[in-house]
Amino acid sequence: MKLEDIPRLSLGFLPTPIEKLERLSSELGISLSVKRDDFTGFGGGGNKVRKLEYLMADAVSQGVKVLITTGGHQSNHARMTAAAARKYGMKPILVLRGNRPELYQGNLLLDHLFGAEIDFLDPDAYFTEINPRMQHHADAAQARGEKAYIIPLGGASALGAMGYVNAVKELAEQYAASGLPTPDHIVAPVGSGGTLAGLHVGCAMYMPSTEVVGIAVTGSAVPFSERIAVMANAAAELLGYDRRWSAEEIRIENDYIGPGYSIPSEAGNAAIKLAGKSEGVLLDPVYTGKAFAGIIGCVENGSIKKDANVLFIHCGGSPALYPYADQLTSDLPPDTAS
Template identity: 85%
Template sequence: MKLEDIPRLSLGFLPTPIEKMERLSAELGISLSMKRDDFTGFGGGGNKVRKLEFLMADAVAQGVKVLITTGGHQSNHARMTAAAARKFGMKPILVLRGNRPASYQGNLLLDHLFGAEIDFLDPDAYFEQINPRMEHHAAQAEARGEKAYIIPLGGASALGAMGYVNAAKELSEQYAARATPAPDYIVAPVGSGGTLAGLHIGCAQYLPNTKVIGVAVTGSAVPFSERIAKMANDGAALLGFEKTFTPDDIRIETDYIGPGYSIPSEAGNAAIKLAGDREGVLLDPVYTGKAVSGIIGCVQNGTIPKGSSVLFVHCGGSPALFPFADLLTADREA
């Protein structure tokens, strides 16, 4: 099956621009650009819109009435899934890792404005309870006679990965239109892995000389390289693309997670301030700040050579800045 034959609903404001980061490039000694997928627009923007274009087409075709997904307190995916549910007349249910907060800030505020039902899970029990809890909500919906649809964490599935196969195709067309070579490296944050799986499939098809690097922003019970290779193989099979990915093909940088998922890191916070100061670009402490700190670290240790051309996939997430305002302004008086 060709990519164009897979049902897809238009949600994002595509194609998103490629922006050259002139001052950061000079400072780091590389040619750094950003694919501005924070500008996808729908539901506050971000990379998950691309996945939802394919996942929502499947849900709408099945007559779904209740859309269920999961994530952390500041999940961009949960926020955009709630928005997509409302756009197509569905009820969103979000099962989120973390206790009920005293106040709703950032993405949680937006979840509330989209009218999502939010089920908070104790973070220590989350990984044991998440699938049974989502199945419970689905069973309740079905008992009411409402078709339910569960989207996995981050929209990470073979179908969801098609969003970033399509993004790689979009990039190849943009570089061709500019008559400029594709980048040496594409770097993206890795949480659930669907974006990176799609980029691997898409680059193998459309940007064969570009290497893909993922910067982990969380840990994983199953090594990312194994999980992403399997997802990429499932996605390639969906497309009838005769390509096999092994864990050795999947490059993941794991030194930039910091204390844990959704917990800001010192290096990530420094990257947020650097991007804001040098380029007027907003990064966030959950995903993009840590990923850009990974680019900086890889240049400093030589794993990304000086003089390389690097494209960073800006996955959005600026709403997650606001719950951490006190932390990010701790140096204000100084």
């Protein structure tokens, strides 16, 4: 099946621009650009819109009334899934990792404004209870006569990966139109793996000289390289494309997670401030800040060579900045008022 034959709804404001980061290029000694997928627009923007274009086409075709997914407190995916559900007349149910907060901020506030039903799961029980809990909500919907549809964590599936196969096709067209060479490396955060799986398939099809580099922002019980290889292979099979990947071919940098998922890291916070002060670009502590710290670290350790042409996929997430204001303003001088 060709990519254009797979049903897709138009949700994002596409194509998103490619922006050259001149000051950071000079500072890091590489040619650094950013694919502004924080500008996809719908539901507050971010990379998950591309996956939802395919996943929602499937849900709408089935007459779904209840859309169920999962993520962390500050999940961009959960926020955009809730918005997409409302756009197509569905009820969103979000099963989120974390206890009910006293104050809804960032993406949680937006989830509430989209009218999502939020089911909070204790963090320690999340990974054993998440699938049964989502199935419980699906069964309850079915018992009411409402068709339910479960979208996996991060939209990470072969169908969701089509969003980033299509994104690479879009990139290849942009580079061809500009007359500029395609990048040596595409770098993106890795939280659930669907974006990277799509990037691998897309680059093999449309930009074969470009290496895909994933910066892990969370740990994984099954190594990301294994999970992504399986997903990329399933996506390639869906497309009738004969390339297959082994785990050894999936490059994942695991040194930039920090204390854990959704817990800010020192390097990530420094990267957020550097991007803001150098280029006026907003990153976040959960995903893009850590991924950008990974680019800096890879340049410093030589695994991304000086003068390399690097494209950073900005996956969005600026709503997740605000709940971390205390950590991000810890460098302010103390109040000396008496």
